[in-house]
Amino acid sequence: MKIGFIGLGNVGGKLAGSILRNGFDLTVRDLDDSLVQDFVTRGAKSANSPKELAETCDIIITCLPSPAACSAVMEAEDGILAGISEGKIWAEMSTTDETEVKRLAGLISAKGASAIECPVSGGCHRAATGNISIFAGCDRDTFDRMLPMLTTLGRRVLHTGPIGTASVLKVMTNYLATANLLSLCEAMVTMKAAGLDMATTYEAIVISSGTSFSAETEGQIILNGSRDISFTMDLVKKDIGLFQQVADRAGVPLEISPLMVSIFNDGIERFGERELSPNIIKRLEEATGLDVLAPGFPAELTDEEPEEPGYEVVPKGRIPAE
Structure with missing residues (x-):
């Protein structure tokens, strides 16, 4: 399975790192070429455009700073929609707007592909270790197809319902x-x-x-x-x-x-x-006029829990899916 990842910022770079660390075939894309080259030196491939990435990958993941940025990557002349085709999956991992992700999911569906929104929660330090939590909004079939990837990216994965609910x-x-x-x-x-x-x-x-x-x-x-x-x-x-x-x-x-x-x-x-x-x-x-400081506290957060296999979280009172 070939994975494409667009957006290697503070969160996206750590999520993409989990994909690479776990041995997946990974292609990356970011406007900052230094971030791309760092992944290439570690074994990832790079794509010249979102379209090229979508054409060559089975799952296309976006993790971008705003709904507007995601829409631009999706709908540009050389964007994801120009390259995605039947049977593929677009996974939106950004924190985005419910109405916009529904609109883009409709465009993906019209191409014969599937859409899932899967924003993360728990901090960059947990994104780095694969221990972050993931909300997944999509139909159950798409969720089941994505679950092996989602449990690589995070520890606790909650299927929230249809597209829009996770956002x-x-x-x-x-x-x-x-x-x-x-x-x-x-x-x-x-x-x-x-x-x-x-x-x-x-x-x-x-x-x-x-x-x-x-x-x-x-x-x-x-x-x-x-x-x-x-x-x-x-x-x-x-x-x-x-x-x-x-x-x-x-x-x-x-x-x-x-x-x-x-x-x-x-x-x-x-x-x-x-x-x-x-x-x-x-x-x-x-x-x-006060400074709220104290010695002995860390300058950055680190996840002290070991990376563990992820699993689906089932809400109380709900029967687990077969």
């Missing part, structure tokens, strides 16, 4: 992670102002009911001062904006979400779109 659930999880990050920032700055030790504060959070994935991971990177989780403020704004759009379409009058969007708009205005997302805490550090 909605993914932006929901990013919304929750962002809410946790913002509340963590407020908690840490308040404890610093109240005279509490920051390392002790971190331990109090992670052993208590106040913990969260964001606290346990980004909390460490904040205290180190690197603030580097390979994710930037513009990407947060995109994701929570997509969640707000889901709520707007459903007529849900959210209260916290608009405030979060406003906070990140302010953070981008102050620090720039490409500022690392945990540095949203700088708004409060600057307002108080």
Whole structure:
């Protein structure tokens, strides 16, 4: 089976690395030729265009920074749609918009190919080890065909239903992670102002009911001062904006979400779109004159769990597929 991968950024490069590490025939494509050449030196092939990649590969994976970027790669004159054919699979691993992925899936279907959306969740450090979680939206037949690849890319794989469902659930999880990050920032700055030790504060959070994935991971990177989780403020704004759009379409009058969007708009205005997302805490550090730092915390996250074979997660009360 020949796999094509387009988009070798912070997440995509690590996912493609899992494919290569597990012995698959891999062809890659990215606008940054240095990223492509790194994969070529490790045994991958390269393609001159998305069309060429789609013509030569059985599964075409995209992992791109925005719905607009994915649409461009799909619909350009030398794009995926120009090269994909019957029996192949397009797998969209970006965090994208429900309506756009449905539209593109329809175009793929018209070519006789199959579409699956499979965004990931769990951080770049878990993408690197193949231990990340994957949401998969598609028909069951396509899911079963993709499951061996998905369980190579990730550990826990959840079939969410038809195309569109995975995108909605993914932006929901990013919304929750962002809410946790913002509340963590407020908690840490308040404890610093109240005279509490920051390392002790971190331990109090992670052993208590106040913990969260964001606290346990980004909390460490904040205290180190690197603030580097390979994710930037513009990407947060995109994701929570997509969640707000889901709520707007459903007529849900959210209260916290608009405030979060406003906070990140302010953070981008102050620090720039490409500022690392945990540095949203700088708004409060600057307002108080405090630095929320502590010795002994890592500059970047690493997944300490060994890479393990993935498996399908079956929701409670649902009978597993045969």
